[in-house]
Amino acid sequence: MSEQTEASPIVKTPAQAPQDIMIVGGGPVGATLALALLHKGYDVTLLEARAQGAAHQDQRALALSYGSILILERLGLWDALKPKATAINTIHVSQRGSLGRSVLKAEEHDQPALGYVLSYGDLTAALDTALQDNAKIRLQYEAEASAIIPGADLAHVEYRQHEMAMTASAKVVVLADGGRSLGEIPGLQRETKHYGHDALVSKVVCELPHDNIAYERFTPAGPVALLPNGPRDFSLVWTGKSEEIQPLLTMEDEAFLQALHAHFGDRVGRFLKVGKRLSFPLKLSYLQTVTAPHLVVIGNAAQTMHPVAGQGFNVGMRDAWELAQILAETPLAQWGSDTMLQAYQADRKNDTRKGLMFTDFLVNVFSNDTVGLNKIRGLGLGLLDIVPIAKRRLVDKMSFGPRG
Numbered sequence: 001m002s003e004q005t006e007a008s009p010i011v012k013t014p015a016q017a018p019q020d021i022m023i024v025g026g027g028p029v030g031a032t033l034a035l036a037l038l039h040k041g042y043d044v045t046l047l048e049a050r051a052q053g054a055a056h057q058d059q060r061a062l063a064l065s066y067g068s069i070l071i072l073e074r075l076g077l078w079d080a081l082k083p084k085a086t087a088i089n090t091i092h093v094s095q096r097g098s099l100g101r102s103v104l105k106a107e108e109h110d111q112p113a114l115g116y117v118l119s120y121g122d123l124t125a126a127l128d129t130a131l132q133d134n135a136k137i138r139l140q141y142e143a144e145a146s147a148i149i150p151g152a153d154l155a156h157v158e159y160r161q162h163e164m165a166m167t168a169s170a171k172v173v174v175l176a177d178g179g180r181s182l183g184e185i186p187g188l189q190r191e192t193k194h195y196g197h198d199a200l201v202s203k204v205v206c207e208l209p210h211d212n213i214a215y216e217r218f219t220p221a222g223p224v225a226l227l228p229n230g231p232r233d234f235s236l237v238w239t240g241k242s243e244e245i246q247p248l249l250t251m252e253d254e255a256f257l258q259a260l261h262a263h264f265g266d267r268v269g270r271f272l273k274v275g276k277r278l279s280f281p282l283k284l285s286y287l288q289t290v291t292a293p294h295l296v297v298i299g300n301a302a303q304t305m306h307p308v309a310g311q312g313f314n315v316g317m318r319d320a321w322e323l324a325q326i327l328a329e330t331p332l333a334q335w336g337s338d339t340m341l342q343a344y345q346a347d348r349k350n351d352t353r354k355g356l357m358f359t360d361f362l363v364n365v366f367s368n369d370t371v372g373l374n375k376i377r378g379l380g381l382g383l384l385d386i387v388p389i390a391k392r393r394l395v396d397k398m399s400f401g402p403r404g
């Protein structure tokens with residue numbers, strides 16, 4: 001039975017037969033989970049609000065940790081992606097106004113690279129192609145969920161696709177919408193702290209070659225990062241108070257390049273060229289619990305962090321990977337049960353909380369000019385540089401999370 005009114009062109013369709021698993025959101029995290037489950041032989045339904053291929057030109061630069069690379073390797077994607085990615089072989093951390101600095105090098109940590117920079121578009125294109133090649137996926141584009149309702153035996157999803165209102169149910173519904181759409185879900189409580197800061201992202205060309213070095217520079221206004229991206233370019237992430245960042249978006253290129261040079265310093269020479277500039281607001285946001293009956297929330301939908309240490313995206317990739325392992329270890333009849341959901345919560349809590357605390361700590365400690373703190377921070381960076389065990393722990397945690 002269907003109905004159509006003049007006010008709403010939406011047509012209602014009958015509910016579909018319950019599925020084993022339904023993923024809402026086919027960004028990098030949702031698509032990684034889908035592919036990991038397909039590799040294990042499960043049938044998967046994936047709802048994605050965007051049109052097919054709509055994200056493939058997205059140039060935003062993701063800094064993939066070595067642990068995320070291992071996940072992509074296991075999914076059989078990395079060989080094709082590697083030529084499109086730029087290795088980070090060295091990370092140089094410094095703060096404006098002090099000599100203390102720390103340098104992390106891949107060769108000191110038995111890793112081929114500390115991480116790689118890859119565009120969001122290239123990653124999602126590779127994931128989408130791999131999903132489409134698998135007969136066990138039910139991939140629905142332009143399908144936008146409007147509500148998720150946890151239930152005693154199943155979770156239910158209401159969504160719209162091509163002017164049709166649909167409902168579907170699954171033993172496990174996974175929300176991976178990037179935190180962009182479904183804010184309020186019964187039983188889930190979100191904590192949010194707005195930093196009042198924005199991140200400006202763009203590509204820049206500098207006078208000196210990048211030599212596969214990523215720079216993280218702390219300033220009282222907020223951290224600024226340059227990530228090697230392509231043969232000559234850097235991806236820029238410039239954070240600061242919203243009222244200071246917003247005027248930078250519309251500034252003439254030449255004035256912007258000079259402002260960046262004044263802000264970042266001379267380590268990569270002059271800045272010669274800048275691409276399109278975008279910004280997004282920075283916040284720390286997380287769910288107190290990431291599960292409700294028959295529902296799991298992963299990726300940015302579960303936790304959004306400041307980009308200061310490049311943690312958020314990588315924690316999301318680990319969410320997807322670990323959830324696939326837990327589902328595979330759980331008999332199908334118990335998918336979505338309390339036991340399964342608690343196992344997932346317990347597995348991920350440590351990693352997520354540490355990521356949130358670490359990034360928040362860095363922002364709080366480094367983004368101010370409190371008298372005396374500058375010296376202590378400089379000393380801290382200097383100490384980190386000369387204590388190999390501290391460096392190793394930092395690199396392991398940033399690469400692999402709590403299992404590092």
Ligand SMILES: Cc1cc2nc3c(=O)[nH]c(=O)nc-3n(C[C@H](O)[C@H](O)[C@H](O)COP(=O)(O)OP(=O)(O)OC[C@H]3O[C@@H](n4cnc5c(N)ncnc54)[C@H](O)[C@@H]3O)c2cc1C
Pocket residue numbers: 024025026027028029030047048049050055060061062063143144145146176177178179180181182201237278279280298299300301307310312313316
């Ligand atoms: C503007 C912007 C710039 C960024 N730049 C950087 C950067 O330079 N470097 C970096 O490391 N990180 C950056 N980030 C963060 C990074 O994009 C996230 O960490 C990462 O994308 C999280 O992946 P995800 O799959 O959890 O969510 P997303 O990538 O947000 O994917 C969510 C997916 O769900 C779909 N969706 C949303 N709502 C619904 C719905 N109701 N129904 C069905 N599908 C839905 C969306 O279309 C999307 O495909 C940026 C974020 C933003 C917003």
